[in-house]
Amino acid sequence: MESDIKVQDFGTLPDGQLAKIYTLTNRNGMEARVTDLGATLVSLTVPDKDGKLEDVTLGFDEPAPYLAKGTPYFGVTAGRFGNRIAHGKFTLDGKEYALATNNKPGGIPCHLHGGNVGFNKVMWKGVTNTADNSVTFTYISPDGEEGYPGTLTTHVTYTLTDDNELKWEAVATTDAPTIIN
Secondary structure: OOOOOEEEEEEEOOOOOEEEEEEEEOOOOOEEEEEOEOOEEEEEEEEOOOOOEEEOOOOOOOOHHHHOOOOOOOOOOOOOOOOEEEOOEEEEOOEEEEOOOOEOHHHOOEEEOOOOOOHHHOEOEEEEEOOOOEEEEEEEEOOOHHHOOOOEEEEEEEEEOOOOOEEEEEEEEEOOOOOOO
16 A cells, blocks of 8 residues: 655744644544644544544644643653553562652552653654555653663554554553553
8 A cells, every 4th residue: 555645834833843743544544644743633524424534533633732731631642651650650570660750649659641741742754655554653762761661662653444443552662671551
């Protein structure tokens, strides 16, 4: 499947970086729009039983809402740890690690979806592959970022097939013991 993947400006971040949006389209008119800000799915337009195209996701039309405090995690790649860690602490190989607590359900402080600046609020490097209609985003999280041990290299690939499938694949490697979810 050979395709033409559009890459356009999505908007400028407060630090001056320019976020890009990648549009994957298949032969049926289905369209996935993903951004290098947080390796995020911004929109997914799919045909209904009558072939009418509709966006079936919740997302924003510019970067600012994705960066706002308290914003929903619409379509983002959460991480390093996608979920809550009670009290923002974990023990690994006998050593206790303290993470930021950015959530407080039921009054219990928790570390949520990677902390104050999780994977959803950083810029990833995007590389397109027109042969399989995909874009792969790469992010290198340095040792100590948000309190996590080990440098973690993560690749997230979005692939849109002609069978109207949007595939999301994540692969990560680390140079030291760490936790990831």
